[in-house]
Amino acid sequence: MNEYVVRPIGFVTSPRVLIEDDNWGEVTSTIHIDASVLEPDALLGLETFSHVEVIYLFDQIDPEDALTGSRHPRGNKNWPKVGVLAQRAKFRVNRIGLTTCKLLKVGADFIEVSGLDAIDGTPILDIKPYMKEFGPRGEVKEPYWVSELMHEYW
Amino acid sequence: MNEYVVRPIGFVTSPRVLIEDDNWGEVTSTIHIDASVLEPDALLGLETFSHVEVIYLFDQIDPEDALTGSRHPRGNKNWPKVGVLAQRAKFRVNRIGLTTCKLLKVGADFIEVSGLDAIDGTPILDIKPYMKEFGPRGEVKEPYWVSELMHEYW
Numbered sequence: 170m171n172e173y174v175v176r177p178i179g180f181v182t183s184p185r186v187l188i189e190d191d192n193w194g195e196v197t198s199t200i201h202i203d204a205s206v207l208e209p210d211a212l213l214g215l216e217t218f219s220h221v222e223v224i225y226l227f228d229q230i231d232p233e234d235a236l237t238g239s240r241h242p243r244g245n246k247n248w249p250k251v252g253v254l255a256q257r258a259k260f261r262v263n264r265i266g267l268t269t270c271k272l273l274k275v276g277a278d279f280i281e282v283s284g285l286d287a288i289d290g291t292p293i294l295d296i297k298p299y300m301k302e303f304g305p306r307g308e309v310k311e312p313y314w315v316s317e318l319m320h321e322y323w
Numbered sequence: 324m325n326e327y328v329v330r331p332i333g334f335v336t337s338p339r340v341l342i343e344d345d346n347w348g349e350v351t352s353t354i355h356i357d358a359s360v361l362e363p364d365a366l367l368g369l370e371t372f373s374h375v376e377v378i379y380l381f382d383q384i385d386p387e388d389a390l391t392g393s394r395h396p397r398g399n400k401n402w403p404k405v406g407v408l409a410q411r412a413k414f415r416v417n418r419i420g421l422t423t424c425k426l427l428k429v430g431a432d433f434i435e436v437s438g439l440d441a442i443d444g445t446p447i448l449d450i451k452p453y454m455k456e457f458g459p460r461g462e463v464k465e466p467y468w469v470s471e472l473m474h475e476y477w
Contacts (some may be wrong), residue, residue, distance in 0.1 A: 175327050178408075207408070222421060237362050254452070257451050267376060298469075310371075315452075
């Protein structure tokens, strides 16, 4: 298989500096766009959307620590052991994080968002406008443990 | 800025071999998991979810062609000129695609999905279970041109 190189289009400043699981909902973060990668008009029109999908890199995770099989989410044995592709754990191959955030402000070379679960300094790989049409088509089903795990996430 | 190396966790087989904009909704694709990257139990429990978020790489796009500023989506002048971060065009820095797909089947080393807008052979960077809790929080707003653009996408 080929390998591919990605480079950040920007980085996060966030009041959150520790890797912790919960209470991300009220966090306001700024994503600074790297002017050596994108031109100023890369953000043009983004303010007409209410939400963005932020794709980022868990750069503080050692790639060697990536889970390649299964585990109990958060190590909690009350929940079933599930594969890394059946959970959103940060210890994953390629270390890619993905979160839909509320867009608060679009500046000349930055955006402000709420609910970004990435710590201060996190590299950003992409930002996409959230389009309703790209949401799940058809009824969504998920196992019981998800709502327990997500109880205090936001 | 640092650069990072990513490697596919698998690849797509799809009846669609041409890069075309529309009619992806009824497409059934298979994502084959690379056994040299992930263990068989990486998919354990995924069948308890109805949808997955598939993160893939537009590997047929020349990185040199990435849009770094703005353009009319699909080059259509009836729609406003918007920045690359305000559209989901494939010609983007890092060439990362992201689509929420319906999960049809989970096999030993593959999954079958519908609505994956990636052509045959596309490298897969990550698969995450779709969790309702990770959907947009608060009311979603998007500009008028999105529904026109997405009219025949699925």
